Amino acid sequence: MSWSTPEPLRRYLSDLVAVADEVLGTELCGAYAAGSVGLAAYQPGRSDVDVALVCAGPLDHGVAEELVPRLRHEALPCPARGLELVVYRQAVARSGSPEPGFEVELNTGARMDFRVSYGPAQRPSADGLFWYGLDRSILHQSGRVLLGPPAADAIADLAPDDLRRLVLDALRWWLARPVPAGEVPAPGAEDAVLGACRSWVRLRTGVWLPKVAAGRRLLDEAGPLVDADTADLVQRSVAARDGGVPPTGAAARAFQRRVLADLAAAPA
Structure with a gap:
């Protein structure tokens, strides 16, 4: 992580990737900072931390249920308003699909409502299903590599x-x-x-x-x-x-x- 990042955030992202690696092992193909961090516009005290993980295949539910408590704010305190984490399997990340297609979604933080969804079926449509395709478009352009290949290679843009x-x-x-x-x-x-x-x-x-x-x-x-x-x-x-x-x-x-x-x- 060579871009300009506040030190507490830098440590947090390193720790997050280490935890993901411990839980996912060889299934973990990549980790990318999105949102304000990816766009080099992070504001301490205001911004969220957006992270996408890419895994090799469909995530076993037991593994997903192990990952969530390890990354919750109570276990790994987020120095920002909160963490918005999404896990995609590699085929979805590379597909350019506009569909949500995620394996796990986790929102957690001192100033953020807790949410966990294990797949799009658990995401209320009233909360918006457009976020994921748009986030992957931003990741394709500006995702910051925490682990793995360049974001533009790992995550396709939308048509x-x-x-x-x-x-x-x-x-x-x-x-x-x-x-x-x-x-x-x-x-x-x-x-x-x-x-x-x-x-x-x-x-x-x-x-x-x-x-x-x-x-x-x-x-x-x-x-x-x-x-x-x-x-x-x-x-x-x-x-x-x-x-x-x-x-x-x-x-x-x-x-x-x-x-x-x-x-x-x-x-x-």
Whole structure:
């Protein structure tokens, strides 16, 4: 791990891979940091730690049930808000499938609700089934190798039509979530705005960017989508990532709707 990473996170990722290796043994083919770590945008105190493990074949349920308690925050304390871990078998990782296709999903941390799912059938569809294909697309582009071959070799990207469908599904899912009423700042609304910026940038330019960089890229390139109010909203959202006042939920939702409409209207 030669990229710039806070030392507590560096130690944690090394320990996580060591535990995975102990439990999975020769079944472990690769381990990759995704999300903010993969995109070189990790913010201590704010970011999650996203990790994907790749195993040779279908994971025995007993092995999966051994891995989860070993990686829970109570056994291996996560220095971030929490760990979001997904285990894929090698065939799924290399397939470019838009389907979830995971063996194990684990969310655990001091400031994160615990969740464990042993396969997509245990994942409620209302929680969104688009995350996994999108995460693998980001991993293909920017996954940081903790163990194994380069991420681009181990994890395939999605076909353009599948990527577009999942991005639009994700935007619709976010729009369906409740927002605070009234014209008051809504903590988390900045991530809704910048997440929409990231979706726009990926479909319009072909690259996954961190949220803040995506916001700035949209301001530079979105043309008619960006009026004075939109520019102020995005800039306010960027500032909120460093402790500034977040935008209102209503403003964030209005922007998400504009981004969704712009992307849905674009030629496939």
